[in-house]
Amino acid sequence: MCLRFPELAAVLLAMTGVAGCEREQRRFSEPSGDALTITTPLTDIEAGGQAQPAVAKSPYDENAFAISEGQRLFEWFNCSGCHAHGGGALGPALMDDVWIYGSEPDQIYSTIVQGRPNGMPAFGARIPRQQVWQLVAFVRSLSGGLRKDVEPGRTDSMQMRPAPSQTQDNP
């Protein structure tokens, strides 16, 4: 097969596009521990009126593989036991726009790691930081908080609503 210059250029361009695509990155081994650990105060009310901390960016908000891993862990770690595939039961629903403890990545991270009053256990010592961030990304996808093209497709479990990749942004 012989490619002429325009075709060759198009192929090379497509290859660089794939290589540089965060969406398709697969990182099996991550620097865990402190690099991924953050602390977020529960409230911005603080003695002396300190400035609010900067909101940390989730490392996986644009990574489709990590988000689908989060979807798997959500079942494995029995988050569905209380949150019922995102629909809410004993715990609050995760697919609506009501957030008791905040919808930013660092706030969801802290909710998982520290636990919250009235039922949410602290998973900080139980789940590796990398997996917490995968869960954060998946939880945000449930309410359409992520880009459409990185959100997971439908699951094998009971469907509470259309798959995240098929719903409107920001309900």
Place this chain on the structure above:
Amino acid sequence: MNHQVLAPAGPLSSEIAQLFWVFVAVAAVVYLLVIGFLVAALRRRNEASMRTALRTVSVAVAITSVILLGLGLSDFFAGRALAATPHDPLRVRVTAHQWWWEIEYSDAQPARRVRTANELRIPTQRPIELELTADDVIHSFWVPSLQGKKDLLPGYTTRLDLIASRAGVYEGQCAEFCGFQHAHMSIDVIALEPQAFTAWYDAQLSAAAEPQNPVAAHGRDVFLGSTCVMCHNIQGTDASAVAGPDLTHIASRRRLAAGTVPNNPANLAAWIRDPQALKPGTHMPATQLAGDDLAALAAYLSELR
């Protein structure tokens, strides 16, 4: 390596091996005859009459039909022998995951069900009925010394019978590409004499061994206080998750991580610290543990016979 299609260790794989040799023998004879007739035809000077040619071709077609019918029948009878419903089988449920095998022996009493992983122990001379299913993608169960292949499909149960005539270790392998670590998805079938099997089964029913020394006791605390408990189960402790292999009797198994490495404390520690180094892509995450904690954890798990 102990997986050989042509060294059958049971009546079912004997059927398959026999069928193979019948086909090889018939095909070899036919091949030699065809080549022989071809050479004879090329060397022949005078041309045969139309009548002779017609008769020769008719005879050849008749012989071919009889041979194909015979092969078809032998295939039918072999298939029937493999599919026969066994009498009083031991039922075992095998669930394939990416990338390990979950094994559960069924019993009318739930308390007498045994759950293990990557190692199927069976009594000799007794038919085993496997109920095969998959959790994520399609896998295939293949222990060449004992049986042919059978696919494991998510959401669907397939059945496969095994019979081992003599005691031994028979290795098997996932035979349907199932993702990144398909190559590291082995299963050991260990056939034991019936008394040895019963003894093993009763030992498996017991709860995990209590730690015998302070190091192992510390190891148990590390296990129960770290990320292990989200996925693994150790009978007799608070760890009761079912996402990963059951570790109640992990030290009694030959190999770790579905046949990736031999089971010994050093490999166990290496596997816990960084599974991705041994089996990239595995769903087990790396666990950051201090040296003492890791050694204690490995010591504890190595005691769980």
